[in-house]
Amino acid sequence: MRIAMLGTGVVGRALAVELARRGDDVVMGTRDPAGPPADELAALLDEHPGVSLAAFPDAVDGAELVMLAVGGLHAIDVVAGIGDDALDGLVIIDVSNPLDFSAGFPPTLSVCNTSSLGEQVQAAVPSARVVKALNTVNVEVMVDPTSVGAGDHDLIICGNDADAKSEVASFLRERFGWESIIDLGDITAARGTEMYLALWLRMLAALGTSRFNIRIVK
Amino acid sequence: MRIAMLGTGVVGRALAVELARRGDDVVMGTRDPAGPPADELAALLDEHPGVSLAAFPDAVDGAELVMLAVGGLHAIDVVAGIGDDALDGLVIIDVSNPLDFSAGFPPTLSVCNTSSLGEQVQAAVPSARVVKALNTVNVEVMVDPTSVGAGDHDLIICGNDADAKSEVASFLRERFGWESIIDLGDITAARGTEMYLALWLRMLAALGTSRFNIRIVK
Numbered sequence: 001m002r003i004a005m006l007g008t009g010v011v012g013r014a015l016a017v018e019l020a021r022r023g024d025d026v027v028m029g030t031r032d033p034a035g036p037p038a039d040e041l042a043a044l045l046d047e048h049p050g051v052s053l054a055a056f057p058d059a060v061d062g063a064e065l066v067m068l069a070v071g072g073l074h075a076i077d078v079v080a081g082i083g084d085d086a087l088d089g090l091v092i093i094d095v096s097n098p099l100d101f102s103a104g105f106p107p108t109l110s111v112c113n114t115s116s117l118g119e120q121v122q123a124a125v126p127s128a129r130v131v132k133a134l135n136t137v138n139v140e141v142m143v144d145p146t147s148v149g150a151g152d153h154d155l156i157i158c159g160n161d162a163d164a165k166s167e168v169a170s171f172l173r174e175r176f177g178w179e180s181i182i183d184l185g186d187i188t189a190a191r192g193t194e195m196y197l198a199l200w201l202r203m204l205a206a207l208g209t210s211r212f213n214i215r216i217v218k
Numbered sequence: 219m220r221i222a223m224l225g226t227g228v229v230g231r232a233l234a235v236e237l238a239r240r241g242d243d244v245v246m247g248t249r250d251p252a253g254p255p256a257d258e259l260a261a262l263l264d265e266h267p268g269v270s271l272a273a274f275p276d277a278v279d280g281a282e283l284v285m286l287a288v289g290g291l292h293a294i295d296v297v298a299g300i301g302d303d304a305l306d307g308l309v310i311i312d313v314s315n316p317l318d319f320s321a322g323f324p325p326t327l328s329v330c331n332t333s334s335l336g337e338q339v340q341a342a343v344p345s346a347r348v349v350k351a352l353n354t355v356n357v358e359v360m361v362d363p364t365s366v367g368a369g370d371h372d373l374i375i376c377g378n379d380a381d382a383k384s385e386v387a388s389f390l391r392e393r394f395g396w397e398s399i400i401d402l403g404d405i406t407a408a409r410g411t412e413m414y415l416a417l418w419l420r421m422l423a424a425l426g427t428s429r430f431n432i433r434i435v436k
Contacts, residue, residue, distance in 0.1 A: 018413050046345055046355065108331050108332055109331055112330060112331055112413070112416075113326050113327055113416070114326055114328055127219065127405065148436065149435035149436065152435060153435040154379050156417070156421075158407070158420075167231065171392075182421075182424060183420070184417075184420045184424050185420060185423065185424060185426065189420045189424075191416050191420075192416045192417035192418075192419070192420040192421070193417060194220045195330070195413040195414070195416040195417065196413070196414055196416070196417045198330075198331070198410045198413040198414070199374070199402075199410035199411060199414045200410075201410070202376075202402045202403060202407045202409075202410040203374075203400075203402070203410070203434065205403065206400060206401065206402050206403060206407075207434070207436065209436065211436065212433060212434055212435060212436045213434075213435050214432040214433065215432065215433045216425070216430055216431075216432060217366055217367035217370060217371040217430060217431050217432065217433050218366065218425065218427065218429065
């Protein structure tokens with residue numbers, strides 16, 4: 001599958017590598033592909049022929065699926081810059097969190113409570129089909145849920161388009177092995193999964209590891 | 219144990235009944251104990267001789283433990299009204315959440331992100347030892363964690379005073395059977411457990427039950 005991976009940071013790189021290993025054709029989107037890539041990105045591109053680099057709009061051109069893995073503070077700029085027409089009908093898996101580290105650790109959220117980044121992304125490109133997913137776990141857990149508690153934990157997703165959520169659930173099951181995916185409702189539920197980050201960050205500190213997730217126990 | 223239960227709503231009543239059943243002497247605090255109690259409260263007082271009603275300051279007088287179970291929007295007024303001197307050294311289990319239902323369901327939080335109700339309560343009565351606890355689960359789960367998933371889930375607490383947290387953990391284990399209690403750190407971690415409510419409320423809607431909790435899977 002041709003996948004546009006928007007963002008070349010830790011999350012975008014790890015997702016790109018794992019998808020390329022599984023046979024997907026990944027085009028990583030970046031602001032300025034002409035500039036020299038950072039060392040880690042250059043090494044990644046060398047090592048993985050299935051991953052290439054392009055400007056944001058070019059990365060999306062011909063993509064069957066878009067993953068938004070830029071820093072949360074840049075997410076709206078990036079999708080708005082690509083434009084609603086170019087993203088019309090495309091499924092965007094929004095992995096981003098609105099984390100603002102400007103006052104140190106733990107970060108605060110740049111939007112929460114009465115809105116969410118997921119909602120803002122969907123509003124910025126209304127013709128795209130945004131599914132908030134994977135933002136509640138560390139990247140190592142994203143791509144290998146069985147590495148934590150034998151996979152006995154839940155991924156919580158949300159979005160306005162039922163078909164898009166179903167496609168994303170199948171994709172995450174097939175590519176990464178996510179077995180338990182809970183549909184939390186429409187994109188406003190991203191308030192819940194993003195605000196959970198405040199708890200996640202404290203858990204990270206208390207547990208001393210980012211390799212954890214939650215299981216809903218009924 | 220003599221326990222001051224601040225708040226006569228659903229949560230305060232259920233906690234008071236369960237504690238009285240286990241032999242505790244519970245004084246429920248209310249704003250105006252001279253007024254006629256609502257029907258449910260009157261029935262409770264009739265049925266449970268171990269539970270009595272008093273004005274907020276009188277409820278705390280002689281108490282060995284305080285539980286703050288008022289609506290979150292009233293929590294600061296209630297503790298500030300009782301006063302720091304009257305609460306000096308006392309452990310307050312802060313069960314409240316800053317839920318604002320004025321715009322309907324789901325509610326928003328009246329404080330979050332850069333502060334929390336737990337922090338505000340601690341700041342309002344600095345000589346008390348506030349432990350945020352139980353606010354992440356429904357009252358039925360609070361008093362009977364084994365009723366959900368055989369108790370295989372976690373209670374997350376926080377507070378500035380290590381001894382107070384240890385006392386609260388013992389209390390919740392002995393009274394209600396909480397086996398797994400995770401100490402999330404100082405009271406600023408209440409931002410995490412309160413903001414989790416945004417996720418909890420969406421889970422409530424998605425699962426169709428309030429009888430659930432999370433387990434941290436490592």
